[in-house]
Amino acid sequence: MLNRTNLATLLVVLAFLAVPMAATWLGTNYVITLATRVAIYGIVAVSLDMLVGRGNLVSFGHAAYFGLGGYAVAIASFHLANDVPIFGWSGTNEALIAWPLAMAVAGLAALVIGALSLRTAGVYFIMITLAFAQMLFFLFVALKYYGGDDGLSLSTRNLFAGNRITDSRTFYWICVSALALCVLLSWRILNSRFGMVLRGAAASERRMAALGFPVYRYRLAAFVIAGMMAGLAGALWANQNRFVSPDMLSWVRSGEFLVMVIMGGLSSLVGPVVGAAAFLLIESYLSGATEHWQMIFGPFVLLVAVFAPRGLWGAVRGKDRQ
Amino acid sequence: MSALQLEGLRKSFGSLRATDNVSLGVEDGECHAVIGPNGAGKTTLIGEITGEIAPDAGRISLFGVDVTSWNVPRRALSGLARSFQITQLAPGFTALDNAAFAVQARQGHSFRFIADARKDKRLREPALAALEQVGLADRADRNAEALSHGERRQLELAVALAMQPRLLLLDEPMAGMGPEEGARMVEILRGIKRTMTIVLVEHDMDAVFALADRVSVLVNGAILKTGTPREVRDDARVRDAYLGAGAH
Amino acid sequence: MQLFLEQLLNGLQLSLTLFLLAAGLTLVFGIMGVINLAHGSLYMIGAYAGAYAAAKTGTFWLALPAGLAAAALVGAAMEFIIVRRLYARDHLSQVLATFGLILFFNGFIAWSAGRSPLLIETPPQLAGFVEVLPGLRYPAYRLAMMAVGVAVALGLWWMISRTRVGMLIRAGSDKREMVEALGVDIAKLFTLVFALGALLAGLAGVMVGPIRSVQIGMGEQVLITTFVVIVVGGIGSIRGAFAGALLIGLCDTLGRAYVPMLLKSWLSGPLADGLGAALASVIIYLVMALVLVIRPRGLFPVSG
Numbered sequence: 025m026l027n028r029t030n031l032a033t034l035l036v037v038l039a040f041l042a043v044p045m046a047a048t049w050l051g052t053n054y055v056i057t058l059a060t061r062v063a064i065y066g067i068v069a070v071s072l073d074m075l076v077g078r079g080n081l082v083s084f085g086h087a088a089y090f091g092l093g094g095y096a097v098a099i100a101s102f103h104l105a106n107d108v109p110i111f112g113w114s115g116t117n118e119a120l121i122a123w124p125l126a127m128a129v130a131g132l133a134a135l136v137i138g139a140l141s142l143r144t145a146g147v148y149f150i151m152i153t154l155a156f157a158q159m160l161f162f163l164f165v166a167l168k169y170y171g172g173d174d175g176l177s178l179s180t181r182n183l184f185a186g187n188r189i190t191d192s193r194t195f196y197w198i199c200v201s202a203l204a205l206c207v208l209l210s211w212r213i214l215n216s217r218f219g220m221v222l223r224g225a226a227a228s229e230r231r232m233a234a235l236g237f238p239v240y241r242y243r244l245a246a247f248v249i250a251g252m253m254a255g256l257a258g259a260l261w262a263n264q265n266r267f268v269s270p271d272m273l274s275w276v277r278s279g280e281f282l283v284m285v286i287m288g289g290l291s292s293l294v295g296p297v298v299g300a301a302a303f304l305l306i307e308s309y310l311s312g313a314t315e316h317w318q319m320i321f322g323p324f325v326l327l328v329a330v331f332a333p334r335g336l337w338g339a340v341r342g343k344d345r346q
Numbered sequence: 347m348s349a350l351q352l353e354g355l356r357k358s359f360g361s362l363r364a365t366d367n368v369s370l371g372v373e374d375g376e377c378h379a380v381i382g383p384n385g386a387g388k389t390t391l392i393g394e395i396t397g398e399i400a401p402d403a404g405r406i407s408l409f410g411v412d413v414t415s416w417n418v419p420r421r422a423l424s425g426l427a428r429s430f431q432i433t434q435l436a437p438g439f440t441a442l443d444n445a446a447f448a449v450q451a452r453q454g455h456s457f458r459f460i461a462d463a464r465k466d467k468r469l470r471e472p473a474l475a476a477l478e479q480v481g482l483a484d485r486a487d488r489n490a491e492a493l494s495h496g497e498r499r500q501l502e503l504a505v506a507l508a509m510q511p512r513l514l515l516l517d518e519p520m521a522g523m524g525p526e527e528g529a530r531m532v533e534i535l536r537g538i539k540r541t542m543t544i545v546l547v548e549h550d551m552d553a554v555f556a557l558a559d560r561v562s563v564l565v566n567g568a569i570l571k572t573g574t575p576r577e578v579r580d581d582a583r584v585r586d587a588y589l590g591a592g593a594h
Numbered sequence: 595m596q597l598f599l600e601q602l603l604n605g606l607q608l609s610l611t612l613f614l615l616a617a618g619l620t621l622v623f624g625i626m627g628v629i630n631l632a633h634g635s636l637y638m639i640g641a642y643a644g645a646y647a648a649a650k651t652g653t654f655w656l657a658l659p660a661g662l663a664a665a666a667l668v669g670a671a672m673e674f675i676i677v678r679r680l681y682a683r684d685h686l687s688q689v690l691a692t693f694g695l696i697l698f699f700n701g702f703i704a705w706s707a708g709r710s711p712l713l714i715e716t717p718p719q720l721a722g723f724v725e726v727l728p729g730l731r732y733p734a735y736r737l738a739m740m741a742v743g744v745a746v747a748l749g750l751w752w753m754i755s756r757t758r759v760g761m762l763i764r765a766g767s768d769k770r771e772m773v774e775a776l777g778v779d780i781a782k783l784f785t786l787v788f789a790l791g792a793l794l795a796g797l798a799g800v801m802v803g804p805i806r807s808v809q810i811g812m813g814e815q816v817l818i819t820t821f822v823v824i825v826v827g828g829i830g831s832i833r834g835a836f837a838g839a840l841l842i843g844l845c846d847t848l849g850r851a852y853v854p855m856l857l858k859s860w861l862s863g864p865l866a867d868g869l870g871a872a873l874a875s876v877i878i879y880l881v882m883a884l885v886l887v888i889r890p891r892g893l894f895p896v897s898g
């Protein structure tokens with residue numbers, strides 16, 4: 025059925041497919057770089073929306089899992105480059121090993137932090153997720169061995185199925201595929217029995233508990249899944265920039281991720297991706313125009329929060345049935 | 347074996363005794379009404395039975411098992427269902443979805459991540475049957491918040507029935523219903539009466555006398571009298587306390 | 595021993611600064627139900643206004659009122675223009691809107707005052723040391739800060755338990771109708787409380803000026819620690835804010851002083867250094883985790 029929502033989704037897909045052509049046509053690689061970043065942040069935004077939009081769990085620490093994913097890849101690569109590979113094994117330079125590893129690390133952290141934070145709700149949850157993310161931030165600042173404040177560089181990108189990824193287009197397709205996988209997976213998850221419980225608990229926690237659902241466990245599982253996706257995005261980010269730093273885990277970034285989700289549209293799968301794109305475009309434009317771009321961007325965020333809480337996708341969706 | 351056994355249950359909110367040393371046994375298959383003026387502590391008692399409210403003292407057993415330390419979901423899974431006095435349906439979900447939640451809960455854990463729950467016959471069919479039972483089948487695809495008040499009360503009941511409970515707690519299922527809807531609700535309850543144990547909190551005396559095997563009168567958190575409907579009706583103290591307090 | 599006492603005093607001083615921030619934040623949340631991320635910005639504004647006034651006039655004693663006034667005015671304006679639109683909104687909108695405010699204020703300060711850190715001179719009257727105990731000399735300025743913190747705590751306690759405004763505050767946001775029935779202008783009360791919170795944040799900001807550099811981002815750093823304080827204490831409770839501030843301030847200061855040392859006595863080498871520093875910097879979060887396990891609603895939970 026070709027309603028407005030589906031049409032917009034189609035346009036988004038076409039836009040991603042058209043990026044390499046546009047880059048050729050415009051004769052600049054910057055388009056690819058930017059679109060790769062959109063795909064990576066899109067993954068984070070989609071995963072965060074699973075918590076915030078569908079689960080009504082406002083996590084203000086999502087950058088922590090993003091950063092952990094990045095650091096997992098970078099640290100593995102650092103040990104390899106210094107001839108002290110982890111467990112004496114050099115396989116960690118293979119993306120198909122390193123990236124799942126990054127997801128596992130992020131997921132593990134999400135498990136521990138989620139187990140603690142989900143004991144609370146509402147504003148406690150917001151503050152606690154923020155605080156734990158800040159804790160990890162300080163941890164990496166203090167870990168001088170891994171570069172501390174200055175961060176850590178990757179000497180090369182990970183190998184992908186044994187091949188070197190030097191070409192930015194190849195890397196772009198990898199990132200877009202990862203995004204597509206995450207969106208599809210989220211879509212399935214949110215409509216599955218599991219997803220119904222998660223969403224039902226957001227709508228009426230009391231009801232779901234009275235029916236016999238131990239809501240806490242379902243939320244924790246969602247928290248871990250979202251953390252793992254963010255971890256994957258972090259691994260991709262580390263590969264794109266061949267660099268990680270505590271800045272990846274900073275609270276500002278957590279806030280920016282929330283901005284992407286809201287700007288794009290809560291609970292809409294594709295909306296957060298659009299939000300990530302809008303955010304990056306605005307940021308790249310404003311920061312090019314003035315050094316004090318935050319002075320303009322801050323009020324913009326404020327206006328979105330006050331006047332357009334349904335975001336861009338809310339406008340697209342219009343009168344379409346949910 | 348009794349379906350529900352309460353022993354010396356107490357709960358205070360500050361200086362207010364909402365549940366005052368309540369002991370009560372409900373037999374398997376019985377329909378037991380709890381009546382009492384507003385603020386008597388009926389909803390609080392239901393909350394204690396379901397596990398939402400932790401009593402200060404006392405014990406609760408379901409079907410011979412002490413569940414005092416169990417949390418809400420665990421008690422629910424052991425065969426306890428409730429309807430809420432103030433409807434607690436999930437907004438944004440259809441009537442059928444709401445009933446399907448209950449079916450899903452009964453079918454074991456829901457850590458299933460891929461298959462589309464809305465296309466799952468094992469959820470849809472029993473859920474639809476529960477809606478039919480209360481006469482809501484033609485509203486299956488309406489969002490819960492788009493239903494009329496009476497329909498929402500019916501849906502509350504359908505959700506509870508979809509759990510196929512052994513013990514059903516109903517908190518004023520007819521509150522705010524018109525006489526026709528109320529009569530219909532009585533018919534529905536009469537139909538399920540012997541198939542499960544029911545604890546019915548209700549203000550409508552006609553409904554109580556039509557349905558209940560036994561009645562307990564709760565006043566100021568304490569049980570004033572338990573007996574057959576006739577015994578309760580003829581009790582002078584009950585008349586004083588209950589009618590004197592200004593309820594129906 | 596002397597070192598320990600000195601660290602203890604440092605810890606208390608940090609605690610009292612944190613309390614000034616936590617009190618405002620927890621009041622605003624407890625009464626209006628708003629989570630205000632930009633509370634840290636008010637702290638920064640107080641500090642910058644103070645630094646500016648100090649640079650212009652050359653005296654701390656004008657910096658202090660300038661910082662207080664700036665923070666309170668900006669706070670009142672913030673409530674009047676923006677925050678009051680957020681009372682009825684969900685926490686997500688509040689978080690996002692006040693996040694936008696932070697970005698704005700940070701950008702604004704960078705634009706108007708530049709990015710290099712500033713310092714406020716210690717007032718000469720308080721520049722010396724005081725012999726607190728035989729052999730233990732402690733900076734007079736820090737002692738004065740602590741005295742102000744204690745005075746504010748007592749003042750708040752008095753205000754909340756003894757005055758009409760305090761009664762209204764205790765009535766809380768859920769009893770809005772009741773308070774309105776008493777003929778109180780709720781809107782004005784809210785602006786007032788918000789401005790009071792801002793004033794306390796500004797006070798903390800100016801007072802910190804002479805001992806830490808005034809710079810962009812100082813607000814968020816301390817804001818998150820303040821969150822830890824009120825989560826530990828119980829959101830909405832002034833008493834909790836005080837207890838939480840003491841616990842977190844002391845744990846942080848003593849942890850930073852002693853954890854690396856203790857670790858060194860077990861482990862050795864650069865690993866111990868790195869690990870010690872890392873552990874010391876996360877100790878307050880571990881305390882928070884512990885409190886959450888034992889009492890998820892904080893040490894002094896507010897009912898309802």
Ligand SMILES: Nc1ncnc2c1ncn2[C@@H]1O[C@H](COP(=O)(O)OP(=O)(O)O)[C@@H](O)[C@H]1O
Pocket residue numbers: 359362364382383384385386387388389390391
């Ligand atoms: N969470 C609570 N906090 C304080 N008082 C409560 C609470 N819940 C119920 N009460 C009080 O307990 C008494 C019993 O309430 P309730 O059980 O709802 O009565 P009923 O359902 O019989 O009308 C009432 O006076 C009510 O105000």
Ligand SMILES: [Mg+2]
Pocket residue numbers: 388389390431
């Ligand atoms: Mg009731």
